[in-house]
Amino acid sequence: MSSFNEVSTVEINEVMERSLIAFQEYKRISSDDKALFLETIATEIEALGDTLIEQASVETNLPAARLVGERGRTTGQLRMFANMLREGSWVEASIDTAIPDKNPPKPDIRKLLIALGPVVVFGASNFPFAYSTAGGDTASALAAGCSVVVKAHPAHAATSQMVYEAIQKAIAKTKMPPYIFQHVHGSSFESGKALVQHEATAAVGFTGSFTGGKALYDYAAARKNPIPVFSEMGSINPVLLLPDSLEKNAVSLAKQYAASITLGMGQFCTNPGLLIAVESEGLNAFIEALSNEIEKTIPANMLHAGIHAAYNKKMQDALTEKGVALIKQSSNKTENLQALPTIAKVSGEIFLQNSVLHEEVFGPYSLLVVCKSMDELIEVWRSARGQLTTSLMGTDKDFADHPALLQTAESIAGRIVFNNVPTGVEVCPSMVHGGPFPASTDSRFTAVGIHAVKRWVRPVCYQNCPQQLLPVELQNDNPKKIWRLLNNEWTRDIIK
Amino acid sequence: MSSFNEVSTVEINEVMERSLIAFQEYKRISSDDKALFLETIATEIEALGDTLIEQASVETNLPAARLVGERGRTTGQLRMFANMLREGSWVEASIDTAIPDKNPPKPDIRKLLIALGPVVVFGASNFPFAYSTAGGDTASALAAGCSVVVKAHPAHAATSQMVYEAIQKAIAKTKMPPYIFQHVHGSSFESGKALVQHEATAAVGFTGSFTGGKALYDYAAARKNPIPVFSEMGSINPVLLLPDSLEKNAVSLAKQYAASITLGMGQFCTNPGLLIAVESEGLNAFIEALSNEIEKTIPANMLHAGIHAAYNKKMQDALTEKGVALIKQSSNKTENLQALPTIAKVSGEIFLQNSVLHEEVFGPYSLLVVCKSMDELIEVWRSARGQLTTSLMGTDKDFADHPALLQTAESIAGRIVFNNVPTGVEVCPSMVHGGPFPASTDSRFTAVGIHAVKRWVRPVCYQNCPQQLLPVELQNDNPKKIWRLLNNEWTRDIIK
Numbered sequence: 001m002s003s004f005n006e007v008s009t010v011e012i013n014e015v016m017e018r019s020l021i022a023f024q025e026y027k028r029i030s031s032d033d034k035a036l037f038l039e040t041i042a043t044e045i046e047a048l049g050d051t052l053i054e055q056a057s058v059e060t061n062l063p064a065a066r067l068v069g070e071r072g073r074t075t076g077q078l079r080m081f082a083n084m085l086r087e088g089s090w091v092e093a094s095i096d097t098a099i100p101d102k103n104p105p106k107p108d109i110r111k112l113l114i115a116l117g118p119v120v121v122f123g124a125s126n127f128p129f130a131y132s133t134a135g136g137d138t139a140s141a142l143a144a145g146c147s148v149v150v151k152a153h154p155a156h157a158a159t160s161q162m163v164y165e166a167i168q169k170a171i172a173k174t175k176m177p178p179y180i181f182q183h184v185h186g187s188s189f190e191s192g193k194a195l196v197q198h199e200a201t202a203a204v205g206f207t208g209s210f211t212g213g214k215a216l217y218d219y220a221a222a223r224k225n226p227i228p229v230f231s232e233m234g235s236i237n238p239v240l241l242l243p244d245s246l247e248k249n250a251v252s253l254a255k256q257y258a259a260s261i262t263l264g265m266g267q268f269c270t271n272p273g274l275l276i277a278v279e280s281e282g283l284n285a286f287i288e289a290l291s292n293e294i295e296k297t298i299p300a301n302m303l304h305a306g307i308h309a310a311y312n313k314k315m316q317d318a319l320t321e322k323g324v325a326l327i328k329q330s331s332n333k334t335e336n337l338q339a340l341p342t343i344a345k346v347s348g349e350i351f352l353q354n355s356v357l358h359e360e361v362f363g364p365y366s367l368l369v370v371c372k373s374m375d376e377l378i379e380v381w382r383s384a385r386g387q388l389t390t391s392l393m394g395t396d397k398d399f400a401d402h403p404a405l406l407q408t409a410e411s412i413a414g415r416i417v418f419n420n421v422p423t424g425v426e427v428c429p430s431m432v433h434g435g436p437f438p439a440s441t442d443s444r445f446t447a448v449g450i451h452a453v454k455r456w457v458r459p460v461c462y463q464n465c466p467q468q469l470l471p472v473e474l475q476n477d478n479p480k481k482i483w484r485l486l487n488n489e490w491t492r493d494i495i496k
Numbered sequence: 497m498s499s500f501n502e503v504s505t506v507e508i509n510e511v512m513e514r515s516l517i518a519f520q521e522y523k524r525i526s527s528d529d530k531a532l533f534l535e536t537i538a539t540e541i542e543a544l545g546d547t548l549i550e551q552a553s554v555e556t557n558l559p560a561a562r563l564v565g566e567r568g569r570t571t572g573q574l575r576m577f578a579n580m581l582r583e584g585s586w587v588e589a590s591i592d593t594a595i596p597d598k599n600p601p602k603p604d605i606r607k608l609l610i611a612l613g614p615v616v617v618f619g620a621s622n623f624p625f626a627y628s629t630a631g632g633d634t635a636s637a638l639a640a641g642c643s644v645v646v647k648a649h650p651a652h653a654a655t656s657q658m659v660y661e662a663i664q665k666a667i668a669k670t671k672m673p674p675y676i677f678q679h680v681h682g683s684s685f686e687s688g689k690a691l692v693q694h695e696a697t698a699a700v701g702f703t704g705s706f707t708g709g710k711a712l713y714d715y716a717a718a719r720k721n722p723i724p725v726f727s728e729m730g731s732i733n734p735v736l737l738l739p740d741s742l743e744k745n746a747v748s749l750a751k752q753y754a755a756s757i758t759l760g761m762g763q764f765c766t767n768p769g770l771l772i773a774v775e776s777e778g779l780n781a782f783i784e785a786l787s788n789e790i791e792k793t794i795p796a797n798m799l800h801a802g803i804h805a806a807y808n809k810k811m812q813d814a815l816t817e818k819g820v821a822l823i824k825q826s827s828n829k830t831e832n833l834q835a836l837p838t839i840a841k842v843s844g845e846i847f848l849q850n851s852v853l854h855e856e857v858f859g860p861y862s863l864l865v866v867c868k869s870m871d872e873l874i875e876v877w878r879s880a881r882g883q884l885t886t887s888l889m890g891t892d893k894d895f896a897d898h899p900a901l902l903q904t905a906e907s908i909a910g911r912i913v914f915n916n917v918p919t920g921v922e923v924c925p926s927m928v929h930g931g932p933f934p935a936s937t938d939s940r941f942t943a944v945g946i947h948a949v950k951r952w953v954r955p956v957c958y959q960n961c962p963q964q965l966l967p968v969e970l971q972n973d974n975p976k977k978i979w980r981l982l983n984n985e986w987t988r989d990i991i992k
Binding site for chain 1: 520523524585590591592600602603605606607610612613713714717721722723724882892895902903906907909910911912913914915916920922924925926927928930932933934937938939940941942946947950953954955956957958959960961962964965979981984986
C-alpha cells in the first residue's frame with residue numbers, strides 16, 4: 001500500500017542507536033523546553049493546513065470533518081502533555097527526610113519517575129492522527145522523556161510522512177536532539193520484530209489488531225531482557241440493555257446505539273459489538289427500532305481494502321455460525337470499499353457455547369445476545385472478559401434490582417459506561433483506555449489521558465544525595481512548587 | 497528439605513478456584529476492615545513469640561537478633577499498609593466532572609485503582625518473614641484487595657506454616673473470607689508453573705534467583721492471557737569508589753564496605769558484589785584496610801546447604817577466571833555451612849571482556865575492578881546494567897569533577913546511594929526496590945514501601961455513574977476526605 005521503501009535491518013539498527021543517543025541528550029533538557037517542543041509540534045501540524053487533511057482523506061477514506069476533529073484531538077493531546085510538564089507534579093516526587101537518631105539511622109531518600117528509554121510506536125490504521133505518528137503514544141513518550149521511533153502505518157504512510165516532517169520542523173525550531181523522533185516505513189512483521197527486539201528499545205506502544213499486538217508482546221517477552229509492551233488490541237465492548245430501561249426507553253436506546261454502531265463505519269476499538277438483553281416486549285420494540293435505524297444508514301467507505309475485505313468475511317462468517325440470525329442489514333447498494341451496517345442475534349445458550357461469536361468483527365456490526373433470564377445475561381456478560389469498555393443501560397430500578405452488576409463490570413473492563421455509548425473517548429485525566437487482556441497487554445495502564453505517560457517511566461530513588469545533584473523536583477526549595485509526598489503527606493511546601 | 501507434602505495439580509486447582517471466590521467476597525469488605533485484618537495478622541505473628549524465632553533460626557541458621565529485627569520489619573509493613581488503607585488516598589482517585597454544554601457533551605468520568613485478582617507469592621529463602629509468607633508481597637497484595645496464595649519456601653517450610661496459622665487466626669478473628677489467604681508447600685518447578693499458569697491467577701510476586709524469577713516470568717508470558725509478574729532477582733550492586741574519596745577516606749571506606757559485604761553472610765540482594773575504582777595510592781590503602789577487615793571476619797552458617805554449596809562453587813569458579821586474583825579470604829576454619837568471606841580483584845579490561853564476572857555470587861564475596869582511568873571506570877560501570885542499587889562513594893570534589901555520573905547511575909539502577917552502603921533497605925514511601933532487568937522483571941514498580949501496592953492494581957473508570965453506585969472514594973461528598981485529582985487539580989474537597 002505504501003510507496004515508501006521498507007526499512008532494512010541495517011537501517012533499524014542505525015535508527016535505534018541514534019535514538020538511544022538522542023534519549024541521553026534529551027535527559028539534559030528542561031521540562032519547560034520539552035513542553036515548548038510538544039506545543040511546537042502541535043503548531044507545525046496545524047500549519048500543514050488542509051493539505052494534511054486532504055492527504056489523510058485520500059489514504060483513509062475518512063471524511064474531512066472527522067479528520068479535522070481528530071487533528072484537534074491530536075494537537076490538544078500534545079498541548080495537554082505540555083501543560084503536564086510545565087506543572088510538573090506528574091513525576092510523583094516522594095521525599096523521606098533523614099532521621100539520624102533512629103537505630104539504625106534513617107537515610108534521606110527521595111524518589112521520582114524517570115523515562116525508560118527509546119520507545120517504538122506502531123501507528124494505528126483507524127486513527128491516522130490521534131493514535132499514529134504524533135498521536136497519544138508519541139506525545140506521552142516524548143513527555144515522559146523518552147526518544148521515539150514511529151513505524152508509519154502503511155495504509156496512511158504519506159500522511160505519516162507529512163506529520164513526521166512537521167515534527168522535524170519543531171525539532172529544529174526548539175533545538176531538540178535531531179533524532180529524538182524518528183520515522184520508518186514498513187509493512188512486514190520482520191521489521192516490527194526487529195524494532196521490538198533491538199537492544200536499545202526500552203518499550204513499545206501499539207494500537208491495532210489482536211494478532212499484531214500479541215505478536216509484538218511475544219517478541220518483547222522473548223528478548224534476553226524483556227521490555228514492557230502496551231498493545232491496545234480492540235474489544236467487543238459488551239452493552240447490557242437492562243429490563244426496565246428497555247421497557248421505558250426502547251426507541252431512544254435503539255437510536256443511540258444505531259448511531260454508535262455505525263459511527264465512523266464502526267471502525268473504533270470502542271464500537272459496541274455485543275448487545276445483551278433478556279427477552280421481553282421492550283426488547284422486541286428495541287429490535288424493531290434498531291432495524292429501522294440500521295436500514296436507513298448510508299454506507300461509507302472503510303479505511304482500506306484490507307479492512308473492507310476482512311469486515312465482509314468476518315461478518316459473513318459470523319452470520320453463518322449455527323444459531324445466528326440476521327436482524328437487519330442496510331439494503332443500500334455498495335460500491336468500492338463501502339460496508340453494510342449489520343445487526344444479528346443469537347440466544348444466550350448458543351453464545352456461551354461458541355467462542356467464535358466472542359471475537360471482534362471490526363466494522364459496523366453488532367450481535368444481540370437474547371437471554372432467557374438475568375442469570376443467563378450475567379453469565380453471557382462474564383464470558384466476554386477482557387474489554388476496553390462495558391456499558392450498562394439501566395434505570396434506577398434496574399440498578400436497585402441488580403446491585404451486583406458493578407462488581408462484575410469492574411472485572412470485565414477498564415471503563416464502565418452508564419446510560420451512554422462506549423464510542424467517544426474523552427481525553428481527560430480520569431479516562432481509562434485499556435483493560436484486562438486481550439483488550440490490552442497490560443491492564444495496569446491507560447493509553448488515553450495524562451496518565452498514559454506512566455507506561456514509559458520507572459521510579460528511581462536517591463539515598464543521601466547532595467542537594468546540588470538532585471533533580472530539580474526533589475530539591476528542598478521545590479522551585480517548581482509541585483505536589484510532593486513529603487514524609488508520607490502530600491504538600492507543595494519547601495523543606496527547611 | 498521440607499517435611500510437608502508437595503502440592504498436587506488437583507490441589508492447586510482447588511486452591512486457585514477458592515482464591516478467586518474469596519477475592520470476590522473480599523471486594524465487598526471495607527478498607528477499614530481490611531486494615532484491621534492486616535493489623536491482626538501482625539498481632540498474631542507477635543503472639544507466636546520466641547517459638548517463631550526459634551523455628552526460623554533452626555531452618556535458616558539466621559541468628560535470633562536478626563530474626564527479631566526482621567519480624568519487626570514484617571509486622572511494621574503490615575501496619576504500614578493498614579495505615580495506607582485507613583488514610584485512603586492510595587487509590588489515586590481522579591474525577592472529571594461533566595460539561596454538558598461542550599460539543600460533544602463531556603461526560604462525568606471518575607477513576608480509581610482496583611485489585612487485579614488472586615496473587616501468587618513465592619517466599620524468599622533469605623527473608624523468612626519480611627519477604628515470605630506474610631511479607632511485603634503478601635501485605636501489599638492483601639492491601640490492594642487481592643486474595644493471596646503463598647508457596648512456602650521449602651527451606652523454611654515449618655516457619656512458613658506457623659505464620660500461615662497466625663494469618664488463619666487473624667482471618668477468623670476479623671471475619672475475613674476463609675480462603676483470602678492460602679498456603680501451599682512444594683519445591684518443584686512444576687508446582688510453581690501450575691500456580692502461575694492457573695486461569696484464576698492474576699499476578700505473581702517472587703523474590704529469589706534469576707533462574708527462578710525468569711522461569712516464572714516465562715510461564716506467565718506463555719499463558720493464553722499473559723499476567724504481570726514481579727520477580728526481584730538480585731543484583732551485584734556496583735559501588736564506585738571515586739578518586740578523591742579514596743585519597744581522603746580509604747580506611748573508613750574499607751571498614752564500611754567490609755561490614756556491608758559480610759552482613760548476614762552476604763545473603764542480601766543488595767550485597768555490594770562489585771567495587772569499581774581507578775588505580776591510585778588511595779586504592780592501595782583501601783585494599784590493605786579491606787583485607788585486614790575481611791581477615792578478621794568470623795564465618796557464620798549460610799541459610800541452607802544448597803546456598804552454601806552454590807556459594808563455594810561460584811566463588812571458586814570466579815577465582816579461577818583468567819585475570820582474577822584473590823585479595824583476601826578470611827583464614828578462619830569453617831565447619832558445617834559456614835562460608836568464608838572473600839574479596840578478589842580484576843582489571844577493567846578483563847572485566848569488560850568476561851561476562852561471567854558480571855554474575856552474582858550470592859554470599860560474602862565482592863570483586864574489585866581496578867581501572868586505568870575514569871573513562872574505563874565508567875565503561876565498566878555501564879556494562880553492569882540492570883541493578884537494584886548502585887553506590888557512589890565520593891567527595892564534593894569527585895562529584896564536581898565528574899558531573900555526568902548521576903545520569904549513568906539512573907540508567908543502571910532503581911536506587912542510587914551516596915556515601916553509604918547498599919545493604920539496609922529502608923521501608924518508606926520513597927524507597928525503590930527494583931530496577932531494570934535483570935534486577936527485576938518490571939522496572940516500573942518497587943517491591944518495598946507503600947507503592948509496592950501498585951503492582952497488584954489497575955485503573956478502572958466510571959462514566960456517568962449514579963452517585964449511589966460509585967465506590968466511596970469517588971462519591972461527591974468524599975467521606976474519607978482523601979486526596980483526589982479533581983478536574984486535574986489535587987484537592988481533598990467535596991464536590992458540591
